[in-house]
Amino acid sequence: MIFKQFFDQTSSTFTYLMATSRGAEALIIDPVLDRVHEYLQFLGENELRLVVAMDTHVHADHKTGLGKLRKLTRCMTCMSNNASVSTISRRLKDGDSISVGEIEIKVFDTPGHTDDSLCYYIEDMIFTGDTLFIRGNGRSDFQNGDAGQLYDSITQKLFTLPDETVVWPGHDYKGEHVSTIKKEKIQNPRVAGKSRNEFIEIMDSLDLPNPQLMDIAVPFNQGFADNLGTLMGESVVLNCEQVESLEEPLLIDLRDQDEADHSGMLKGAILIPLRDLDGALEDPKHIINQGKEVVFYCAHGERSALGLEFALENGLKNAKHMSGGIHAWIDAGRDVA
Numbered sequence: 001m002i003f004k005q006f007f008d009q010t011s012s013t014f015t016y017l018m019a020t021s022r023g024a025e026a027l028i029i030d031p032v033l034d035r036v037h038e039y040l041q042f043l044g045e046n047e048l049r050l051v052v053a054m055d056t057h058v059h060a061d062h063k064t065g066l067g068k069l070r071k072l073t074r075c076m077t078c079m080s081n082n083a084s085v086s087t088i089s090r091r092l093k094d095g096d097s098i099s100v101g102e103i104e105i106k107v108f109d110t111p112g113h114t115d116d117s118l119c120y121y122i123e124d125m126i127f128t129g130d131t132l133f134i135r136g137n138g139r140s141d142f143q144n145g146d147a148g149q150l151y152d153s154i155t156q157k158l159f160t161l162p163d164e165t166v167v168w169p170g171h172d173y174k175g176e177h178v179s180t181i182k183k184e185k186i187q188n189p190r191v192a193g194k195s196r197n198e199f200i201e202i203m204d205s206l207d208l209p210n211p212q213l214m215d216i217a218v219p220f221n222q223g224f225a226d227n228l229g230t231l232m233g234e235s236v237v238l239n240c241e242q243v244e245s246l247e248e249p250l251l252i253d254l255r256d257q258d259e260a261d262h263s264g265m266l267k268g269a270i271l272i273p274l275r276d277l278d279g280a281l282e283d284p285k286h287i288i289n290q291g292k293e294v295v296f297y298c299a300h301g302e303r304s305a306l307g308l309e310f311a312l313e314n315g316l317k318n319a320k321h322m323s324g325g326i327h328a329w330i331d332a333g334r335d336v337a
């Protein structure tokens with residue numbers, strides 16, 4: 001296993017990059033915009049291909065690197081279903097899992113620090129974001145945080161994991177970098193031996209100033225994808241009615257197989273996960289290169305906008321994408337196969 005913990009001193013943020021081996025697909029958790037060059041260097045040195053970038057929540061103390069990494073590596077971006085973010089590849093909820101090569105990431109919904117906070121579980125490790133720190137935890141006084149919910153997330157979700165589970169937090173302000181569930185159960189002064197009410201009292205009395213970057217970071221992190229696809233012009237961005245009115249287009253679904261299994265596909269569509277699109281575009285025999293009118297779609301319209309960009313850059317003519325993805329399609333009452 002290749003595993004790297006990065007630290008951004010400005011915001012005391014930890015970022016995690018992992019892959020099974022050299023040359024494999026990789027994932028990154030909580031990348032910081034200003035550090036993207038470091039991640040790219042590490043990926044290059046280890047011949048890794050970044051396919052998934054995920055945030056544990058909408059951060060208030062730093063700008064996310066998700067948008068830049070997506071642009072530079074064509075990775076899929078993931079966040080909570082509850083995140084008020086304009087565009088994201090895949091929205092996650094409790095119990096979901098994502099595969100990156102041989103690595104399986106299980107999603108835990110852990111609201112409290114914010115209402116969109118997730119923790120990610122990978123093989124005896126839990127990436128806790130701001131839900132649980134080493135001998136501490138994230139604040140709960142903004143972004144729809146809730147101290148009671150935070151206590152429940154820590155004690156009823158994270159603390160039910162095996163004691164030896166390794167805890168990789170989203171921040172540290174005291175020079176620590178790793179812990180375990182057992183250590184936090186025993187030594188975390190916020191929760192060890194504390195009742196829910198005692199915890200709420202502690203959190204209510206913290207009286208912390210807002211993070212310095214909050215007014216910049218939160219709007220940036222909520223809207224980092226806003227201009228995705230708009231530079232390509234209206235003629236290549238279709239809504240549901242426009243897609244329906246086309247005569248026998250080649251519909252290409254850019255989601256992962258498990259998403260298609262779960263929510264169905266547009267009738268007649270073929271599945272090419274975004275991570276495999278380059279290969280299809282480079283294969284002259286592939287159906288995508290047979291001169292048909294191509295319409296890309298995905299879950300919400302992020303991957304399809306990106307896919308369209310790649311396709312146009314690759315010289316594919318007559319390609320378009322469906323804005324809003326299959327969610328907009330289903331919301332508009334249309335059928336899926």
Ligand SMILES: [Fe+2]
Pocket residue numbers: 057058059060061113130138
């Ligand atoms: Fe946070």
